[in-house]
Amino acid sequence: MSDLVLLGDEAVALAAVHAGMTAAYAYPGTPSTEILEFLIRYQRRHGGPRATWCANEKTAYEAALGVSFAGRRALTAMKHVGLNVAADPFMNSALVSIHGGLVVVVADDPGMHSSQNEQDSRYYADFARVICLEPANQQEAYDLTREAFDLSERFHLPVVVRLVTRLAHSRTSVRVGDARAENAVAKAPVSKEWTLLPGNARVQWRALIDRQPEVDAWSEQSGANRLELHEDADDLGVITTGIARNYYVENLEEIGRPLSHLHIGAYPIPVGLVRRLMRQVSRVLVLEEGYPYVERLLRGLLPSDIEILGKSTGTVPPDGELTPDLVRHALGLPERPGQSMPGFQVPSRPPQLCAGCPHADSFAALTEALDGMATPVVASDIGCYTLGALPPYSAVDSCVCMGASVGMAKGASDAGLRPAVAVIGDSTFLHSGVTPLMDAVAANTDMTLFILDNETTAMTGGQPTILPPSRIEKLVLGLGVDPAHCHLIAAHHRQAEANRALVERELAYQGLSVIIAVRECIETLKTKKKAQG
Amino acid sequence: MKFDIILAGVGGQGVLSVSAIIASSALEEGLFVKQSEVHGMSQRGGAVLAHLRLADAPIASDLIPHGCASLILSMEPLESLRYLNFLSPDGAVVTAITPVQNIADYPPLDELLDRIGKLPRARLVDGDRLARDAGSARATNMVMVGAASHDVPVPAATLERFIEKTFAPKGEKVVATNLAAFRAGREAAL
Numbered sequence: 001m002s003d004l005v006l007l008g009d010e011a012v013a014l015a016a017v018h019a020g021m022t023a024a025y026a027y028p029g030t031p032s033t034e035i036l037e038f039l040i041r042y043q044r045r046h047g048g049p050r051a052t053w054c055a056n057e058k059t060a061y062e063a064a065l066g067v068s069f070a071g072r073r074a075l076t077a078m079k080h081v082g083l084n085v086a087a088d089p090f091m092n093s094a095l096v097s098i099h100g101g102l103v104v105v106v107a108d109d110p111g112m113h114s115s116q117n118e119q120d121s122r123y124y125a126d127f128a129r130v131i132c133l134e135p136a137n138q139q140e141a142y143d144l145t146r147e148a149f150d151l152s153e154r155f156h157l158p159v160v161v162r163l164v165t166r167l168a169h170s171r172t173s174v175r176v177g178d179a180r181a182e183n184a185v186a187k188a189p190v191s192k193e194w195t196l197l198p199g200n201a202r203v204q205w206r207a208l209i210d211r212q213p214e215v216d217a218w219s220e221q222s223g224a225n226r227l228e229l230h231e232d233a234d235d236l237g238v239i240t241t242g243i244a245r246n247y248y249v250e251n252l253e254e255i256g257r258p259l260s261h262l263h264i265g266a267y268p269i270p271v272g273l274v275r276r277l278m279r280q281v282s283r284v285l286v287l288e289e290g291y292p293y294v295e296r297l298l299r300g301l302l303p304s305d306i307e308i309l310g311k312s313t314g315t316v317p318p319d320g321e322l323t324p325d326l327v328r329h330a331l332g333l334p335e336r337p338g339q340s341m342p343g344f345q346v347p348s349r350p351p352q353l354c355a356g357c358p359h360a361d362s363f364a365a366l367t368e369a370l371d372g373m374a375t376p377v378v379a380s381d382i383g384c385y386t387l388g389a390l391p392p393y394s395a396v397d398s399c400v401c402m403g404a405s406v407g408m409a410k411g412a413s414d415a416g417l418r419p420a421v422a423v424i425g426d427s428t429f430l431h432s433g434v435t436p437l438m439d440a441v442a443a444n445t446d447m448t449l450f451i452l453d454n455e456t457t458a459m460t461g462g463q464p465t466i467l468p469p470s471r472i473e474k475l476v477l478g479l480g481v482d483p484a485h486c487h488l489i490a491a492h493h494r495q496a497e498a499n500r501a502l503v504e505r506e507l508a509y510q511g512l513s514v515i516i517a518v519r520e521c522i523e524t525l526k527t528k529k530k531a532q533g
Numbered sequence: 534m535k536f537d538i539i540l541a542g543v544g545g546q547g548v549l550s551v552s553a554i555i556a557s558s559a560l561e562e563g564l565f566v567k568q569s570e571v572h573g574m575s576q577r578g579g580a581v582l583a584h585l586r587l588a589d590a591p592i593a594s595d596l597i598p599h600g601c602a603s604l605i606l607s608m609e610p611l612e613s614l615r616y617l618n619f620l621s622p623d624g625a626v627v628t629a630i631t632p633v634q635n636i637a638d639y640p641p642l643d644e645l646l647d648r649i650g651k652l653p654r655a656r657l658v659d660g661d662r663l664a665r666d667a668g669s670a671r672a673t674n675m676v677m678v679g680a681a682s683h684d685v686p687v688p689a690a691t692l693e694r695f696i697e698k699t700f701a702p703k704g705e706k707v708v709a710t711n712l713a714a715f716r717a718g719r720e721a722a723l
């Protein structure tokens with residue numbers, strides 16, 4: 001036993017090491033990135049366990065699944081939207097008989113600090129019929145991640161650990177335990193249970209359904225679900241999940257009387273505990289981070305005598321992140337005034353490209369080349385360059401999901417918008433841009449793909465791109481892009497005139513062209529220089 | 534005892550290093566600590582906010598409630614005003630005065646500093662100048678730790694020890710510069 005100061009992400013990572021994990025795989029994504037970063041540092045210092053970045057969340061998930069197949073423990077970590085990418089292996093891995101413990105850590109981003117939506121991963125766990133653990137603090141992040149590996153092996157299921165930004169990125173002392181040894185290599189004994197041909201899949205699906213009562217019974221008595229009943233508190237009851245409990249506790253003292261309270265940290269939802277609470281009270285307030293998941297389950301379709309308060313009733317806002325003040329308001333406590341400066345509006349300061357960023361030079365070349373065109377479309381993607389949507393650049397028209405720029409430019413071109421441009425970074429291209437480029441090659445779509453190669457995954461802190469940048473051009477040519485219309489340029493203002501002219505030429509070309517604009521991100525360059533002293 | 538600190542600044546100003554030094558020092562003094570950080574998109578030149586909570590009993594929420602912060606410690610003047618709703622009525626603002634003017638509608642500096650000066654407890658510190666005098670323009674954030682050290686419930690000696698520890702890997706000279714910056718900030722805020 002010892003105490004360490006850890007981020008929520010780091011508590012999860014260390015727990016996995018102590019649980020005897022053999023390998024971890026991920027693609028970087030805020031707020032989950034620090035899990036793998038911690039494990040990579042740990043591997044460097046201690047020689048193991050293996051921790052590697054992957055091309056995307058799907059490939060990461062499948063590698064972890066392979067480790068489980070080999071009887072050993074694996075972790076895969078991702079941000080919430082990363083689970084969309086990994087959804088195929090995730091959903092199907094619920095049907096195989098998980099062998100070595102498989103833990104899927106998903107960090108949701110309510111409030112969208114660094115994301116394009118605030119989807120709630122508890123729905124995915126429910127959808128796949130697997131266990132989901134939702135820690136409320138860094139200590140639980142450690143304890144529940146350790147437990148997740150045991151549960152995965154006990155029920156032969158992948159187990160989801162759901163984090164949210166505030167827990168992932170908040171640091172405090174954590175008491176950690178002793179390390180368990182890794183599992184020995186032992187291939188999954190029954191291949192049929194891993195070969196989801198329809199005949200086998202039907203059997204496995206049925207087995208998953210048949211296991212449900214056992215999993216439900218586990219949830220009822222899980223230490224992560226705690227019911228505190230007060231006989232004389234028969235008016236308002238409170239249900240909290242995950243970190244919402246902290247905001248409730250923060251305000252508890254001022255409520256001045258005990259309330260019956262159910263905390264949920266493990267799903268499937270403990271129906272028995274919920275019923276016991278509901279028998280005791282006439283109104284229940286549901287406090288949860290993300291979607292009104294528990295609230296909707298309680299509300300169901302049929303009318304009930306018990307009043308259910310939460311996001312659907314506006315007692316808590318339906319969007320954004322919870323705060324101690326929102327919970328305070330929901331509990332009917334008076335607002336606590338801070339200081340203010342009447343008559344002065346602090347102007348907002350949105351993020352922006354670093355001074356000297358290579359993307360700024362690429363956007364300059366592109367916007368100048370597009371100047372005066374009637375119906376140009378510039379589909380963009382996920383990364384620092386998304387900031388090119390903001391002034392002074394205002395250079396792009398869309399940003400939807402990883403790789404979408406390429407497919408959307410193709411579709412827009414097919415529909416008749418010209419010139420059609422896709423703007424994507426090197427790491428995002430390798431993550432999800434290669435397959436839609438195949439579609440464009442196959443159809444020789446009239447579009448221009450602009451790959452902004454800053455030689456890193458910059459937005460999440462400069463993780464190395466999965467392939468060295470020098471290989472991107474070969475990859476593009478290997479797909480069959482016409483070499484006469486595949487160009488490597490330097491994203492530098494010294495090349496401004498030549499770059500603009502080249503972009504103009506390729507926009508005019510009626511077919512598929514690819515321009516790879518290369519210059520290293522100045523942030524990673526700085527970090528490298530620092531490291532070299 | 535509870536002492537909540539809002540740390541403010543612009544991405545790249547070293548808000549997290551300030552938070553880390555105060556947090557480690559408080560832990561060393563046996564306090565409970567929670568430190569909520571910002572990673573990701575807003576670090577790119579946007580407004581950055583960290584919550585640092587110190588107490589002599591376990592802390593539930595990672596976020597500071599409105600009206601509860603004892604101190605706003607800001608690396609940039611405009612940012613010192615962004616989170617006033619978190620500041621308790623008797624809380625203090627300690628801020629550096631050099632602006633980061635990377636937005637079009639940045640208010641006139643004199644007017645801005647004037648406004649800050651009118652808050653009940655405000656301390657404006659020329660962090661950049663003191664840091665340069667101490668030997669490095671990059672030590673502004675340690676000047677600001679020094680300026681806040683009168684308020685923070687941790688002995689200055691402990692803060693100094695963690696500044697040493699933090700910069701030790703970068704060599705003696707960097708340690709000396711940052712300690713000098715801390716002391717200059719502490720003195721300026723007397």
Ligand code: SF4
Pocket residue numbers: 352353354356357358359384454458459521522523524577
């Ligand atoms: S981190 Fe790198 S890629 Fe991102 S804005 Fe800064 S210089 Fe550009």
